[in-house]
Amino acid sequence: xxxxxxxxxxxxxxxxxxxxxxxxxxxxxxxxxxxxxxxxxxxxxxxxxxxxxxxxxxxxxxxxxxxxxxxxxxxxxxxxxxxxxxxxxxxxxxxxxxxxxxxxxxxxxxxxxxxxxxxxxxxxxxxxxxxxxxxxxxxxxxx
Amino acid sequence: xxxxxxxxxxxxxxxxxxxxxxxxxxxxxxxxxxxxxxxxxxxxxxxxxxxxxxxxxxxxxxxxxxxxxxxxxxxxxxxxxxxxxxxxxxxxxxxxxxxxxxxxxxxxxxxxxxxxxxxxxxxxxxxxxxxxxxxxxxxxxxx
DNA sequence: TAAAGGTTTTTGGCAACCCTAACACGGTGA
DNA sequence: TCACCGTGTTAGGGTTGCCAAAAACCTTTA
Numbered sequence: 140x141x142x143x144x145x146x147x148x149x150x151x152x153x154x155x156x157x158x159x160x161x162x163x164x165x166x167x168x169x170x171x172x173x174x175x176x177x178x179x180x181x182x183x184x185x186x187x188x189x190x191x192x193x194x195x196x197x198x199x200x201x202x203x204x205x206x207x208x209x210x211x212x213x214x215x216x217x218x219x220x221x222x223x224x225x226x227x228x229x230x231x232x233x234x235x236x237x238x239x240x241x242x243x244x245x246x247x248x249x250x251x252x253x254x255x256x257x258x259x260x261x262x263x264x265x266x267x268x269x270x271x272x273x274x275x276x277x278x279x280x281x282x
Numbered sequence: 283x284x285x286x287x288x289x290x291x292x293x294x295x296x297x298x299x300x301x302x303x304x305x306x307x308x309x310x311x312x313x314x315x316x317x318x319x320x321x322x323x324x325x326x327x328x329x330x331x332x333x334x335x336x337x338x339x340x341x342x343x344x345x346x347x348x349x350x351x352x353x354x355x356x357x358x359x360x361x362x363x364x365x366x367x368x369x370x371x372x373x374x375x376x377x378x379x380x381x382x383x384x385x386x387x388x389x390x391x392x393x394x395x396x397x398x399x400x401x402x403x404x405x406x407x408x409x410x411x412x413x414x415x416x417x418x419x420x421x422x423x424x425x
Numbered sequence: 426t427a428a429a430g431g432t433t434t435t436t437g438g439c440a441a442c443c444c445t446a447a448c449a450c451g452g453t454g455a
Numbered sequence: 456t457c458a459c460c461g462t463g464t465t466a467g468g469g470t471t472g473c474c475a476a477a478a479a480c481c482t483t484t485a
Contacts (some may be wrong), residue, residue: 183464323436342434343433
């Protein structure tokens with residue numbers, strides 16, 4: 140199997156499907172469309188492409204599932220998403236909605252090195268100077 | 283004049299042109315192509331679009347210039363680029379090349395709020411616990 | 426000044442994504 | 456069981472961006 144190239148957009152579709160599966164159990168075209176903010180035909184296009192790449196199990200009118208490979212990509216992306224959002228909120232004190240928005244884009248580009256380093260940084264700061272961090276986050280609320 | 287929509291890619295073209303103008307004085311198709319990692323015809327396509335949007339002065343075979351509006355967008359993007367790279371390197375201790383790469387993407391998506399907050403954070407940490415920061419950055423070098 | 430060589434532009438095409446309109450499917454209620 | 460209605464799919468098109476090949480341009484040099 141070739142080094143499948145997954146576009147940013149495809150990664151987003153996989154992540155949406157992963158979240159749906161996690162939360163609702165079933166993955167439906169309509170729900171993917173809502174999350175992705177597109178119309179159903181676009182979802183079908185995407186599903187066909189993803190199926191060709193072996194990332195999704197898809198037969199028309201049948202149930203939709205992520206394959207092992209697809210799930211892996213989705214999970215990696217999703218975990219970056221969760222972490223980045225948390226970092227923006229807990230360390231930088233960014234409003235959750237904005238943090239969410241920024242994380243949602245950055246998650247598709249950020250390198251592993253950077254994520255790892257951000258994790259180490261968060262841990263380090265929270266352990267070494269929790270008081271200073273608290274002070275920083277407090278100042279913001281007072282503005 | 284309408285709220286011109288500038289795509290991420292167009293923003294990148296503008297930034298490339300801005301940098302060329304800043305460093306070399308002249309902006310040439312060939313050089314834009316090299317920076318953008320595309321072939322010359324793609325650059326010409328982009329220039330036409332940008333000219334239509336009033337962001338670039340472009341007449342074929344003539345010199346290429348950013349308009350005031352184009353320069354403004356480029357400058358904003360570029361300054362985010364510079365800051366984000368600096369943040370990744372100076373605060374998180376990420377290798378310059380990787381910092382550059384990540385900044386190069388994030389700069390097109392990051393919200394103003396987040397940039398502002400990152401700046402405040404950098405300042406705060408550097409002033410309030412410079413020693414802890416130094417220690418964090420040192421540890422990384424030792425791995 | 427004319428040919429050479431590099432640069433720029435045009436042409437024609439391809440891939441990723443998205444949409445509207447129309448059609449197919451399938452579960453539900455009368 | 457059949458008509459209905461929501462959901463899913465196809466058909467047909469549009470935009471953005473990119474490319475290779477070939478044509479146009481311009482500068483430089485013989």
